[in-house]
Amino acid sequence: MNPKRKGTAGENELVSILLKAGIRAHRNDQIFRGGTGNPDVSAEVSDLRLHIEVKRAERLNIHEAMNQATRDAKSGDFPVVAHRRNREKWLITAPLESLLSILQEKGVMP
Numbered sequence: 001m002n003p004k005r006k007g008t009a010g011e012n013e014l015v016s017i018l019l020k021a022g023i024r025a026h027r028n029d030q031i032f033r034g035g036t037g038n039p040d041v042s043a044e045v046s047d048l049r050l051h052i053e054v055k056r057a058e059r060l061n062i063h064e065a066m067n068q069a070t071r072d073a074k075s076g077d078f079p080v081v082a083h084r085r086n087r088e089k090w091l092i093t094a095p096l097e098s099l100l101s102i103l104q105e106k107g108v109m110p
Helices: 003-020 062-072 096-105
Strands: 024-027 041-045 048-056 078-084 091-093
Touching (some): 003 024, 048 062
C-alpha cells in the first residue's frame, strides 16, 4: 500500500473507532489544505476540541509528529498524535502539561 493510501486508511480507521466510542469525530480534507487549524482528524470530547495528527508508520519520530500537532493546532485545541504500526494497537501521544492543565480545569484533579 502506498504511503498516502495508508495514511488515508489510518485516518478513516481512527474516525470509525472514535465514532463507535461515542466521540464526535471527522476526517478533514487534506487535498488542498494543511497546516494550522487543519488536523488529519478533528474530534470533540465534551467541550474539548482535539487536533489529531494521524501517523501509520513502522518507524515514527514521535517528537517531530508531536511538534507538528502542537504547531498546527488552533488556540484552544488540544494537540494529539494517534499512531500505530502494522498489526498493532493505536497509541495516543499528548503533552503531559497540557493534559494535567485540562484535568485541573475540569475539576478531575486538584
